Amino acid sequence: MNGYCGKMLFVNLTDGALEERELTKEMAKHFIGGYGIGARVLFNMMEPNADALGPDNVLGFVTGPLTGTAALFSGRYTVVCKSPVTGGWNDANSGGFFGPELKKAGFDCVFIRGASKKPAYLWINDGKAELRDASVLWGKDILETEKALQRELGGKQIRSALIGPAGEKLSLIAAVMNDGHRAAGRGGCGAVMGAKNLKAVVVRGTGKVPVADSEQLKAINQEILSTIKNGPAAQMANAFSTFGTTLFTFPSALGGDSPVKNWGGVGAVDMGEEAAKKLDGTALDAKYRVKKYACANCPLGCGAIYDA
Template sequence: MLYGYAGKMLFIDLTTGEIEEKETPKELAEDFIGGYGFGAKILYDMMKPGTDPLGPDSVLGFITGPTSATKAWFGGRYTVVNKSPITGGWNDANSGGFFGPELKKAGYDALFIKGISPKPVYIYINDGKVEIRDASHLWGMDTKKVWEALKEETNEPRLRVSAIGPAGERVSLISCPINDGHRAPARGGTGPIMGSKKLKAIAVRGTQNIPVANPEKVLEINKKVTEAMKQSELAQAFGAYGTGVGTPASALNGDSPVKNWGGVGVVDFGEEKAEKMGSIALDRYKTKKYNCASCPLGCGAEYEVNDGRWPLGPTERPEYETAAAFGSTLLCGEPDAMLKCNEICNTYGFDTISAGMTIAWAMECYERGILTKEDLDGIELTWGNGEAIVNIMQKMADGEGCGAILCHGSQYAAKYWNKGEEYLQTASGIELPMHDPRHSPGLARTYKFDPTPGRHVKGGIGGVQMLEPIKEENYIFDGTGPADLGMTLFVEVLNASSMCYFSTLCAPPETVYEYIAAITGMNFDQETAFNTGLRIFMMRYAFNLREGIKPKDMTLTKRAVGEPPLEAGPLKGYSVDVEKLGRNFFKEAGIDFDSGLPDKALLEKLGGLDEVIKDIYGEDK
């Protein structure tokens, strides 16, 4: 028996309508765990290099991990994998809520979709019964209305749905599916893949139990995590106020980007605006706490907003990334504007980071006279102008006028208008997250050189630096490889297992390995974890390498590394030697920075990478 897994994977071709079940191979589980470990291996095998991300041969995966649906604390996430239409390389994005565990309880560890349907469809999975159903009546609906409509249509009030909104239908490059009304595997172009396939939604309902090797041990670990959570001040703060608890401080201490990464929080934004955008102030709207599946922390909340310029009624508390993207990055201290943009993104299906950063790019271009009022349909997109921000966001959502350009992201817009490229803040075309490498230097390596660029939850030394005050020793760039690689590989395992990143607030890293061992019955010690994490990393890396993407080809905009350095504020004078950090990391990982080639002997030692070895070295293992 394969403990910790549903034991089956689902493969659907929307062109032919073919539905195929396959057993989850034991060796796949042992080598790649789940999540984007499964995804990288299977997409590498299924997709040829050069595949059009928006074409029929492009494969989209929805994947769980072994901790999901097993009662393990924090084991509630799922991952979407695809070839990014923005970077042309590997992409993965994960989400919380309840969709992932429901898919697994419905009988499947993973769902892989290729082809293009001739008409809008949705996939309905109910305890092993799978159908491709017509979705013509759902096309044009927002994500929340789709969820409600499908609950009624299937007569399943506990149905879980991951659906695109109108943005994804229009194949917006920064669109994404939304599950549970406000949770999103958002980044890198997940939504346009669904839109290009005419796939409106995936609806799942499951009641099956997932076999666990040692259920008593899982409950024992849960107790340990609960006690550790009680001792963590950060965990308690996140549980009370969510990720937005740190929004004001981050805007002022240099962690959050300000004024499209060109400003200084204490100078350009100020304490008064910063405090307004934090969840402590915004929780006056809170009506209910929100916990994802198997989460003892509960960092989410439901709101009721009936005042301000945009009364929303029931809505959700914005995450830190959203508050910063529509706050300090735009110099906007108007919380009603930020709440409205958050709701637009949730209902139309947008990545809030990319949406906010795209507006920030347009805003700076407008300030500098690069984009005109005519370019922006008469909107005066000045810094901090909440009404203008909402108007632009709504145009992006409707795909009208300038919004039809901006809805594809800042890189697309700069190329379309053929101007403003020097003010992009991106990593290989992906808009940067809301944590500044000038504050946490290790993030520069992660943003630029991870196979999934522009992500702040991919592991590495930057994740630790983010939670600390600025330290001078963080700007010494020698000898960073071992720690950077080790922390990266831990997060590879964490993400592949379907556990939430916030589990690290409550327990030491080895707790993740204890959960995997107790659930699967596998021996999962430190050495196994290191090798498994490196194998997963190599698989993601190999996907890019086969597409011709080497480390030296990946990009990160200059402001993010302090070129030129800021002249005021907490980050004054700081710069980051990102190439040195990258060289340190790849040397430790066994990859030659210049040629991009991983060490063949290392690949052979890791195992499970025979096709990679064959493709790189032109021979079988």
């Protein structure tokens, strides 16, 4: 089935059971991927009154049909669960390299329920999955955990989605992080992961995702690149590539859509226009930028490392 591995992994942390299930053509056709498949699986697996921070909540890591292929802008995945913030549906999207690596490791998605008695992480290596003890990782921050996992499992070839101390302590604003700096940040999914005593999902894969017509995909990629460089939005694309989302910091502050002290105030009204200018991308870039980086198959590369 082009664009898919055709496999889903279901994990029960309570009893340690791992089960592979087929992702059928019918399901792929009707729900495509990402939170489409995520919504369907959670609807089937969960009761409406399930405690978001309890073992019956299902936490999913879901990719789409372009993830792991050569398609541009395809390096993303979605975390789905019941939100402990709203009590309703939650999806949080993140870039980086975790999503493509999950596909290359042989799975379109992973769904996790239950809660481990002690800290654990899920290790998926080219189609083989196992739960491992994460007690020595508990309490470590994101970067410390990622480096420790790389030392244990085989260097920078591995990719991980993980939580830090905020998720462990069930902070409702905790994110699921991957690739050091990328966040699935909405809805408290990091707290859901922490409630399950799940420190990380770690993947490594060498497989390839099949596509129907690789030459046509190359042609489409070239058309997209041409539009980015020469199309009507070329100037905006170049600016976004240079400054990332900091490009919108100052305009957001002027429009009142910028938080001050956890939304105790808003934008330039409470921050002041001059202070808001100091957070603008042009000011930050000139003073603090160390280097740029990009997510998988992204020609813009809006990420940057800043050192204050």
